[in-house]
Amino acid sequence: MKHQEALTAYIASFVDELTACGVQDVVISPGSRSTPLAYCMAEHEGMDVHLNIDERSAAFFALGMAKEKRSPVAILCTSGTAAANYYPAIVEAHYSRVPLIVLTADRPHELRDIGAPQAIDQLHLYGKHVKWFVEMALPESALSMLHYARTIAARAAGTAVLEPAGPVHINIPLREPLIPNLADMKKWVKASEKRESSIDIRQGKSALADSQYKECLELIEQARRGLIICGPMDIPGFDQAVSRLSETTGFPILADPLSQLRGSGYCKESIIEGYDTFLKDASLCESLKPDLIIRFGAMPVSKPLLLFIKGMEQVNHMVIDGGLGWREPTGMGTHMIYCEETVFCERLALEFEKERNREWLGKWKAIDQVAKQELRNIQDETVLQEGKLFAKLQSLLPDRANLVVGNSMPIRNVDTFFHDSEKEIRIFANRGANGIDGTISTALGIAASSEQPTVLALGDLSFFHDMNGLLAAKMHNLNLLVIVINNDGGGIFSYLPQAQEERHFEELFGTPHGLSFEHTAALYGANYACPATWDEVDEAISSWSGNPDFRVVEVMTDRKYDVETYRALVKHVSQEIRAMRHVD
Numbered sequence: 001m002k003h004q005e006a007l008t009a010y011i012a013s014f015v016d017e018l019t020a021c022g023v024q025d026v027v028i029s030p031g032s033r034s035t036p037l038a039y040c041m042a043e044h045e046g047m048d049v050h051l052n053i054d055e056r057s058a059a060f061f062a063l064g065m066a067k068e069k070r071s072p073v074a075i076l077c078t079s080g081t082a083a084a085n086y087y088p089a090i091v092e093a094h095y096s097r098v099p100l101i102v103l104t105a106d107r108p109h110e111l112r113d114i115g116a117p118q119a120i121d122q123l124h125l126y127g128k129h130v131k132w133f134v135e136m137a138l139p140e141s142a143l144s145m146l147h148y149a150r151t152i153a154a155r156a157a158g159t160a161v162l163e164p165a166g167p168v169h170i171n172i173p174l175r176e177p178l179i180p181n182l183a184d185m186k187k188w189v190k191a192s193e194k195r196e197s198s199i200d201i202r203q204g205k206s207a208l209a210d211s212q213y214k215e216c217l218e219l220i221e222q223a224r225r226g227l228i229i230c231g232p233m234d235i236p237g238f239d240q241a242v243s244r245l246s247e248t249t250g251f252p253i254l255a256d257p258l259s260q261l262r263g264s265g266y267c268k269e270s271i272i273e274g275y276d277t278f279l280k281d282a283s284l285c286e287s288l289k290p291d292l293i294i295r296f297g298a299m300p301v302s303k304p305l306l307l308f309i310k311g312m313e314q315v316n317h318m319v320i321d322g323g324l325g326w327r328e329p330t331g332m333g334t335h336m337i338y339c340e341e342t343v344f345c346e347r348l349a350l351e352f353e354k355e356r357n358r359e360w361l362g363k364w365k366a367i368d369q370v371a372k373q374e375l376r377n378i379q380d381e382t383v384l385q386e387g388k389l390f391a392k393l394q395s396l397l398p399d400r401a402n403l404v405v406g407n408s409m410p411i412r413n414v415d416t417f418f419h420d421s422e423k424e425i426r427i428f429a430n431r432g433a434n435g436i437d438g439t440i441s442t443a444l445g446i447a448a449s450s451e452q453p454t455v456l457a458l459g460d461l462s463f464f465h466d467m468n469g470l471l472a473a474k475m476h477n478l479n480l481l482v483i484v485i486n487n488d489g490g491g492i493f494s495y496l497p498q499a500q501e502e503r504h505f506e507e508l509f510g511t512p513h514g515l516s517f518e519h520t521a522a523l524y525g526a527n528y529a530c531p532a533t534w535d536e537v538d539e540a541i542s543s544w545s546g547n548p549d550f551r552v553v554e555v556m557t558d559r560k561y562d563v564e565t566y567r568a569l570v571k572h573v574s575q576e577i578r579a580m581r582h583v584d
């Protein structure tokens with residue numbers, strides 16, 4: 001009895017504190033050692049349990065939920081390789097600053113490193129990819145230990161959301177028998193809350209030091225050809241603040257598809273979306289050289305933009321990072337400013353009420369308009385082509401939706417072709433580590449926590465990589481439109497230098513597999529369509545928009561044709577821009 005009492009009191013207190021600190025969703029994968037936590041979480045009214053059998057999928061599912069909710073989600077698994085399967089999603093959470101509470105049940109110390117079953121070394125299992133690691137003490141019912149359990153829970157939740165947000169790992173050794181007494185759970189929760197409510201771990205918004213403020217003000221005041229560059233980020237209200245900064249400084253905003261600025265009503269006048277295409281033209285880059293760069297968020301998807309910045313010798317390049325990190329791969333940053341991004345914009349925008357020169361902004365907007373106009377010619381394509389699919393997508397989506405985009409070519413096609421959106425589309429992708437794993441599960445986590453319909457667009461290898469993840473849609477009756485662009489392999493490699501070498505290319509990089517996914521859709525209970533014409537694509541997607549369900553739409557394309565079409569279009573864009581009068 002003593003053992004069960006200690007187990008129940010301790011775990012119930014821990015779980016109650018997690019919910020009190022805002023952790024109200026947990027993705028649980030089945031196991032025995034994690035039994036007391038699973039039972040108490042399922043029993044606790046403040047905790048929603050989402051069962052996901054495959055731990056790799058489960059962790060990405062939680063990642064998607066946490067991204068959509070902008071708050072921490074817990075994951076719980078048993079000991080052994082179950083815990084190791086969490087690792088890919090933890091890496092992505094680390095680099096994309098998503099708060100996860102990783103709970104791994106473990107064998108007690110006497111069963112470690114002696115050949116006992118399902119006992120691996122789980123201490124610091126995820127290395128530097130978690131912000132904090134702790135191994136909890138074994139359960140005890142002393143009040144001080146119940147307070148300790150609460151403190152660990154509160155510290156984990158608080159640490160996960162402190163900037164830069166990220167995953168924290170709690171390893172929980174548990175001795176058999178593992179069944180708690182759920183009838184006593186409420187009693188112990190009450191008994192252990194005999195103290196102030198959960199520890200309040202707060203963080204002030206990082207502000208701008210006066211000395212930095214003065215220097216930023218001076219640099220902006222002196223600049224005549226400033227650029228605001230917004231990479232992947234998701235800060236509610238930032239769009240209005242950065243739009244104000246652009247308005248008062250006259251600086252254009254180069255907006256990555258994951259900046260949440262494309263489609264924002266605030267930035268229409270100053271947003272530039274076609275830069276990935278026209279910055280491929282080296283001579284044009286020269287005429288667009290800025291005298292100041294102010295960069296927010298992670299590094300944009302666009303490699304041409306990265307190369308453009310890398311060519312900026314003698315240009316002041318401010319990186320504004322409220323997450324106190326170092327996301328500066330260009331090597332050209334001159335000022336690393338640890339200030340909350342919206343605070344920075346609001347503080348500095350106020351200083352420039354007077355009218356500023358608009359020619360520079362006008363030049364960028366004119367070039368961008370020509371580029372986007374020419375890119376829209378992709379609509380003339382008659383065969384199924386990946387670029388046209390993304391160009392059409394925004395007209396086919398509902399007015400408010402989540403668009404989750406796979407890495408490799410899908411995110412680059414969104415960058416190139418998804419613009420001038422009049423709809424409220426939140427765009428998500430796993431750009432922390434650019435993995436092709438876990439994409440389906442991430443999208444289903446977003447679908448599970450969002451009120452809006454969710455669409456996933458990804459490649460065939462990315463689809464193959466996480467087919468297991470589809471089970472969550474079937475188990476939890478989730479709606480998701482999965483658009484899989486099947487070019488029978490890794491299309492992106494056809495854009496890379498590897499494609500110059502015929503030998504071994506298909507074997508090592510193209511990796512054709514000959515799969516189509518109709519049976520996969522059937523296995524997981526999804527509706528399925530494989531449109532053969534653009535009219536059928538329109539029907540398959542727009543009919544879903546009208547009545548969302550769980551649907552796989554497989555669009556067959558040709559890798560070689562897609563590269564040729566894209567390159568011809570880029571060339572044409574460049575020619576049209578050179579033909580413009582005042583672009584010197």
Ligand SMILES: Cc1ncc(C[n+]2csc(CCOP(=O)(O)OP(=O)(O)O)c2C)c(N)n1
Nearest residue numbers: 408409435436459460461462489490491492
């Ligand atoms: C887990 C993981 N494995 C391998 C890679 C390397 N990689 C990047 S893109 C790519 C091919 C992706 O193919 P697909 O999803 O079909 O997209 P496509 O390039 O055809 O658009 C690969 C293997 C990766 N980024 N992540």
Ligand SMILES: C=C(O[C@H]1C=C[C@H](C(=O)CCC(=O)O)[C@@H](C(=O)O)[C@@H]1O)C(=O)O
Nearest residue numbers: 301302303304408412434492493495496
């Ligand atoms: C496939 C991998 O990722 C590579 C894919 C594309 C990148 C690239 O060069 C794209 C070119 C463009 O967008 O114009 C490449 C890079 O960033 O250098 C990535 O490494 C991979 O396995 O790394």
Ligand SMILES: [Mg+2]
Nearest residue numbers: 459460489491
């Ligand atoms: Mg592919």
